[in-house]
Amino acid sequence: MCLDFESDVPIYMQIRNQIVIGIANGELADGEKLPTIRALANDLGINMMTVSKAYQLLKSEGYIHGDRRNGAMVRKPKTELLKVSELSDFAQEHIRLVAAQAKLRGVPMEEFLMLCREIYEASDEISDNEKGD
Amino acid sequence: MCLDFESDVPIYMQIRNQIVIGIANGELADGEKLPTIRALANDLGINMMTVSKAYQLLKSEGYIHGDRRNGAMVRKPKTELLKVSELSDFAQEHIRLVAAQAKLRGVPMEEFLMLCREIYEASDEISDNEKGD
Amino acid sequence: MCLDFESDVPIYMQIRNQIVIGIANGELADGEKLPTIRALANDLGINMMTVSKAYQLLKSEGYIHGDRRNGAMVRKPKTELLKVSELSDFAQEHIRLVAAQAKLRGVPMEEFLMLCREIYEASDEISDNEKGD
Amino acid sequence: MCLDFESDVPIYMQIRNQIVIGIANGELADGEKLPTIRALANDLGINMMTVSKAYQLLKSEGYIHGDRRNGAMVRKPKTELLKVSELSDFAQEHIRLVAAQAKLRGVPMEEFLMLCREIYEASDEISDNEKGD
DNA sequence: GTGGTCTAGACCACC
DNA sequence: GTGGTCTAGACCACG
Numbered sequence: 001m002c003l004d005f006e007s008d009v010p011i012y013m014q015i016r017n018q019i020v021i022g023i024a025n026g027e028l029a030d031g032e033k034l035p036t037i038r039a040l041a042n043d044l045g046i047n048m049m050t051v052s053k054a055y056q057l058l059k060s061e062g063y064i065h066g067d068r069r070n071g072a073m074v075r076k077p078k079t080e081l082l083k084v085s086e087l088s089d090f091a092q093e094h095i096r097l098v099a100a101q102a103k104l105r106g107v108p109m110e111e112f113l114m115l116c117r118e119i120y121e122a123s124d125e126i127s128d129n130e131k132g133d
Numbered sequence: 134m135c136l137d138f139e140s141d142v143p144i145y146m147q148i149r150n151q152i153v154i155g156i157a158n159g160e161l162a163d164g165e166k167l168p169t170i171r172a173l174a175n176d177l178g179i180n181m182m183t184v185s186k187a188y189q190l191l192k193s194e195g196y197i198h199g200d201r202r203n204g205a206m207v208r209k210p211k212t213e214l215l216k217v218s219e220l221s222d223f224a225q226e227h228i229r230l231v232a233a234q235a236k237l238r239g240v241p242m243e244e245f246l247m248l249c250r251e252i253y254e255a256s257d258e259i260s261d262n263e264k265g266d
Numbered sequence: 267m268c269l270d271f272e273s274d275v276p277i278y279m280q281i282r283n284q285i286v287i288g289i290a291n292g293e294l295a296d297g298e299k300l301p302t303i304r305a306l307a308n309d310l311g312i313n314m315m316t317v318s319k320a321y322q323l324l325k326s327e328g329y330i331h332g333d334r335r336n337g338a339m340v341r342k343p344k345t346e347l348l349k350v351s352e353l354s355d356f357a358q359e360h361i362r363l364v365a366a367q368a369k370l371r372g373v374p375m376e377e378f379l380m381l382c383r384e385i386y387e388a389s390d391e392i393s394d395n396e397k398g399d
Numbered sequence: 400m401c402l403d404f405e406s407d408v409p410i411y412m413q414i415r416n417q418i419v420i421g422i423a424n425g426e427l428a429d430g431e432k433l434p435t436i437r438a439l440a441n442d443l444g445i446n447m448m449t450v451s452k453a454y455q456l457l458k459s460e461g462y463i464h465g466d467r468r469n470g471a472m473v474r475k476p477k478t479e480l481l482k483v484s485e486l487s488d489f490a491q492e493h494i495r496l497v498a499a500q501a502k503l504r505g506v507p508m509e510e511f512l513m514l515c516r517e518i519y520e521a522s523d524e525i526s527d528n529e530k531g532d
Numbered sequence: 533g534t535g536g537t538c539t540a541g542a543c544c545a546c547c
Numbered sequence: 548g549t550g551g552t553c554t555a556g557a558c559c560a561c562g
Binding site: 105 | 150153154156157158196209210211224225226227228229230231232233234235236237238239242245246248249250252253254255
């Protein structure tokens with residue numbers, strides 16, 4: 001996990017995002033135990049409150065759940081095969097904005113879609129390798 | 134143009150984003166005159182400075198330029214057919230995050246890519262003249 | 267004379283600057299008649315007031331003087347061989363700022379001085395050619 | 400840091416300029432922490448937003464960068480030994496104008512160049528360790 | 533009338 | 548405590 005202290009994305013949000021990505025690509029398995037707030041804060045050289053905020057957010061989103069004694073654990077949501085249309089407007093707006101900027105900078109559609117595909121597939125590399133497990 | 138005053142995205146950034154998207158999908162043609170700061174601020178019921186901030190940001194990014202006499206005008210950047218690899222890391226991170234969330238919510242890859250395609254193509258509906266229709 | 271309507275330098279100031287430069291490099295000879303306000307404004311496609319402001323400024327600085335009937339005429343100041351130290355602080359600040367930026371962008375001193383020399387000498391090309399006149 | 404409230408140069412621009420000059424001449428070392436917005440605003444007797452504007456401009460120009468935790472810090476750009484020809488037209492225009500005015504006031508070229516040299520060298524007084532003294 | 537600038541004061545997110 | 552954001556209102560330079 002690495003942080004960008006110059007980013008305009010708040011640190012607690014960077015932590016949250018990386019954990020979400022980690023869950024999606026299988027680096028963080030369902031039920032896996034996350035480092036304690038204190039450990040992670042110490043590890044990253046940041047305030048405990050910041051980590052706490054990230055964990056709290058993840059909890060409220062259902063990505064992790066906190067066993068009082070064992071600290072936080074990953075809870076991989078059951079995939080319910082939603083349709084795209086049920087993706088949050090927020091996510092759609094995100095893509096719309098990125099796509100607009102990509103287009104204005106001259107990235108052709110095929111290139112853009114290839115990037116999207118690669119990124120999505122990257123999520124499978126690890127879990128795919130576990131298929132034969 | 135509509136704003137979400139409850140969003141955690143700053144208003145000036147919402148304005149900026151919508152204009153970028155507008156340029157990308159052709160709603161805002163190259164050279165088109167944007168509303169004056171006062172007009173837009175009044176129209177949206179917000180402060181001039183907020184609009185001014187959005188315009189200044191767009192100017193610094195090269196999306197618009199201000200003729201000293203009139204207000205600001207759209208400047209569609211020359212598309213140089215960049216490769217995706219030249220897209221900012223920032224944009225890639227954005228997609229990575231959205232893709233991760235989509236996956237965790239059970240959206241299969243094909244659905245996800247279709248969404249990306251639709252969104253990118255939406256940019257062309259206006260500017261493209263039904264070439265083979 | 268060409269103007270940059272996107273510049274942050276006011277138009278009347280651009281006009282004033284170009285005339286000063288023109289006088290320095292001999293394009294505008296002492297006593298030469300400048301175009302009328304109306305003609306120049308029409309020529310440049312700008313408001314008469316803007317040209318008027320430029321002329322007024324030049325007059326107050328002594329670079330031109332207005333004969334009521336003949337319009338404005340160039341008045342090349344008698345060169346009094348001032349020392350550099352008598353250059354306005356404003357001008358010195360200008361150089362200081364340009365030099366700082368040049369340095370930070372990695373322009374070595376010799377390059378910088380060569381530019382200054384070239385620019386100063388450019389002023390002489392025309393008047394030098396007239397030496398044998 | 401001192402401001403000229405009567406100048407036609409905006410205050411936020413004066414702040415920006417002095418910081419750029421400060422970086423160039425070594426008064427502000429790479430990585431040095433700048434005063435907080437509040438502190439500087441209070442110190443100068445001006446509004447926070449004015450300082451904020453200056454800082455934001457410097458950030459967008461890459462002269463400083465803001466660590467999310469502390470305030471802003473100097474980021475001395477890596478000097479890549481550019482050629483003068485890569486200096487912005489803007490900078491060249493600046494010099495051209497100053498040179499023209501100097502010439503019209505009778506400053507001979509050698510004097511003018513000496514001034515330029517002195518100003519550029521002033522940048523080194525601090526950062527250079529009296530190499531041959 | 534236009535944008536640019538500044539102020540004073542306020543609120544909030546972040547750390 | 549820090550910076551980021553927004554407001555309301557004002558003044559000025561510009562065209």
